Amino acid sequence: MRKLAVILAVLLLLDVGGAAPQKKYVALTFDDGPTGKYTERLLDILAAENVPATFFLCGYRVGQYPALTARLAREGHELGLHGLAHSYFSELTQSALSEELTKESFLIAEAAGVAPKLVRPPGGKLPQDIAPLKDLSVILWSVDPLDWATDDEALIVRRILKAVRPGDIILMHDASDSSVNAAAEIIRQLKAQGYTFVTVSNLAAACGAVLEPGAVYHRFGG
């Protein structure tokens, strides 16, 4: 009888203490690509690390690199819109912006066979009227290491590590060796801290959020 009580007590303890600690999720995002050799090297790193990322593409570069755009989708990365030619959405008329987004969606669908549901306005500058974005979720960011403005990869890594929390969206650019090297280091270090990398849509889902069209997001979770 005492044995049974002990077993029951152990089972109760297991039940109480057995819940897995909540996983730490984070999303790496890369803007302005695809850029040829930098994107290729980044994709090799992401594949080796088994890390899915989210790419906010420029339409004119999709036109330049359709095969690389196809590779992005094929390797499990999420694709989003970043405008045709990196114009600030705030400086386009409503009809010009709608036309850009339609054209870019077509280019990405043609190259990679996917229909983007996410958009990131260049510079994070939203248009006055977000009607042209009503069918897309607007994804900004919560960690910005300003990687485009420096070639000091250690600085980029430090800035990210200092700021990052679970649920964050990290903004980077696959447009220089220093950014790609910093991304590789960030992946190693955050994995060591117990982080799991997911696409933006999967980050939202993992944090219990539903991505609504026409809504603006900086990060997910508390």
Ligand code: NI
């Ligand atoms: Ni950009």
